[in-house]
Amino acid sequence: MLNLQKIYEAKERIKDVIVDTPFSYAPYLSELAACEVYLKKENLQTTGAFKIRGAYNKIATLSHAQRACGVIAASAGNHAQGVAMSASKFAIKAVIVMPESTPLTKINGVKYFGAEVILAGTNYDEAYAYAKR
Numbered sequence: 001m002l003n004l005q006k007i008y009e010a011k012e013r014i015k016d017v018i019v020d021t022p023f024s025y026a027p028y029l030s031e032l033a034a035c036e037v038y039l040k041k042e043n044l045q046t047t048g049a050f051k052i053r054g055a056y057n058k059i060a061t062l063s064h065a066q067r068a069c070g071v072i073a074a075s076a077g078n079h080a081q082g083v084a085m086s087a088s089k090f091a092i093k094a095v096i097v098m099p100e101s102t103p104l105t106k107i108n109g110v111k112y113f114g115a116e117v118i119l120a121g122t123n124y125d126e127a128y129a130y131a132k133r
Contacts, residue, residue, distance in 0.1 A: 010057045017056050017089060019045050047081040047109070055082030059090055067092045074098070074128040077106045084115035097131040099123050 021041045029037040042050035059071060070093030073083045080096045087094035094115035098107060100122060110117050120130035 010053075013060045014053055014056050017086075018053060021045065047078065047085055049078035049082070051078040051082035052085060053082075055079060056086040056089070059083070059086040059092070070094060072097065072131050074124065074131040076102050076124055076127070077109075080106065080115075081109045081113065084110045084113035088114045095131075097121075097127045099127045 021044045023038040023040055026037045026039050029039075040050075045052050055073075059067075062071075067090060071083060071087055072095045073080060074097045075083070076099055080098060084094050084096060094113075095118060096110050096115045097118045097120050098110070100119045102119065107117055107119075118130070121127045
């Protein structure tokens with residue numbers, strides 16, 4: 001079960017990999033919500049999204065035996081790049097299964113971090129089914 005201690009532990013694990021991104025005040029949303037609303041600029045992460053946080057945290061908690069097996073993930077974009085970058089930090093093999101319709105920029109982003117890309121299926125569900133085989 002998730003608790004505050006586990007959140008602090010995850011924060012400690014990922015601290016050297018993530019970018020400390022700023023907040024921006026959102027006046028329109030603040031007006032709608034009748035309170036101050038701030039947006040976290042996670043698009044400034046190295047991978048362009050917050051997904052690096054969860055991917056790195058998970059890979060960091062794998063045992064040596066699990067890391068030796070490598071990782072496989074199905075994704076059409078931001079999570080794929082998070083997994084690829086995280087795997088590269090631990091020097092473990094990563095295979096990312098992406099739908100055949102994935103934009104080339106997303107594919108190249110994953111390859112940039114050294115992961116193998118397999119294009120399978122016409123949508124995420126089919127790519128996921130392929131990855132589970």
